[in-house]
Amino acid sequence: MKKKLMPYLLLAPQIILTVLFMIGLITGITQSLGVIPAFGLKEPTLFYYKEVLSRPDMIHSLLYSLRIALISAVLATAGGVFFCCVCVARQKNRGMMMRIVQLPIIIPHVMAALFILNIFSRNGILARIAYALGMIQEQVQFPLVIYDSHGIGIILAYLWKEIPFIIYFVISLMANINGSLGEAAVNLGAGPLAVFWKVTLPLCRNTIVSGFLIIFVxxxxxxxxxxxxxxxxxKALPVLAYQQYIHPDLRNRPYAMALNGIIIAVSLLSALLYFLMMQKNMKDLTDEAQI
Incomplete structure (x- = not known):
């Protein structure tokens, strides 16, 4: 009896967390549809979604968040894959190099923000070095990187955190492919660049795309x-959603949930695109195996 119950007991924490997550998700969706009986809102409606998608400030926030997420994910993926290629080519995919790569991953994002502030702000290290070298007459002349409308500081912080994630996510697979199929291609006369573009990179594509989608979402x-x-x-979409959530007028809460609903919709769309891509790849592999 104990042996039969053991798997369920081991799964109990995961089941509890899943139930709590689903309760929160369902509550958020119902509130985004304007159903909050405690506030006198009982009829479901799409009014709040329409309002969110028609207000200029919320549209700007949505585009701002999408731009930052897309730019940081693309640059992090490209930088991580390039670094993986260099490490694998030089056989530096183990030992101390990987320990250094792992450091930014375990550091909280708040610490990453302080790190970026201390280096790139107008009172930061780079501004002081530029002032000391006579490159600028005053520290306020240093380019505005933090708190700018383009989100450069946010993107830099994401790159510092996400490039190591892509490296850690991809490098083991890339090293295994390069060590087996890559060497076979070299023995058949292919050059290093041809091996990377025609063998290693295509076989790592699914892993790279999944890493891209994770950091984008x-x-x-x-x-x-x-x-x-x-x-x-x-303001970024999550920041705007939080401000709407803590608004003194509790009837603004559906706006916050509608903003969160948009984030969920984009996340689900990304997951769907990845699922369709995986389905296509599995179909191509099946067709090739039948041939």
Whole structure:
């Protein structure tokens, strides 16, 4: 009897967390549809979604968040894959090099924000070095990187955190492919670049795309870095959602949930695109195996 119950007991924490997550998700969706009986809102409606998608400030926040998430995810993926290629080519994919790569991953995002502030702000290290070297007459002449409307500081912080994630996510697979199929291709006369573009990179594509989608969705829904490093206007979507949530007028809460609903919709769309891509790849592999 005990042996039969053991798997369920081991799964109990996961089941509890899943139930709590689903309760919160369902509550958020119902509130985004304007159903909050405690506030006298009982009829479901799409009014709040229409309002969110028609208000200029919220549209700017949505585009701002999408731009930051997309740019940081693309640059992090490209930088991480390039670094993986260099490490694998030089056989530096183990030992101390990987320990150094792992450090930014375990550091909280709040610490990453402080790190970026201390280096790139107008009172930071780079501004002081430029002033000491006579490159600028005053520290306020240093380019505005933090709190700017383009989100450069946020993107830099994401790159510092996400490039190591992509490296850690991809490098083991890339090293295994390069060590087996890559060497076979070299023995058949292919050059290093041809091996990378025609063998290693295509076989790592699914892993690279999944890593890209993970960091894109995370950057879209993250709150800490846009709050600490972002401009006053436009606000990132999670920051705007939080401000609507804590608004003194409790009837503004459906706006916050509608903003969160948009983030969820984009995340689900990303997951659907990845699922369709995986389905296509599995179909191609099946067809090739039948041939």
């Amino acid at each position: 995370f950057a879209l829904g993250a709150y800490e870095l846009p709050l600490l490093l972002g401009a006053t206007l436009p």
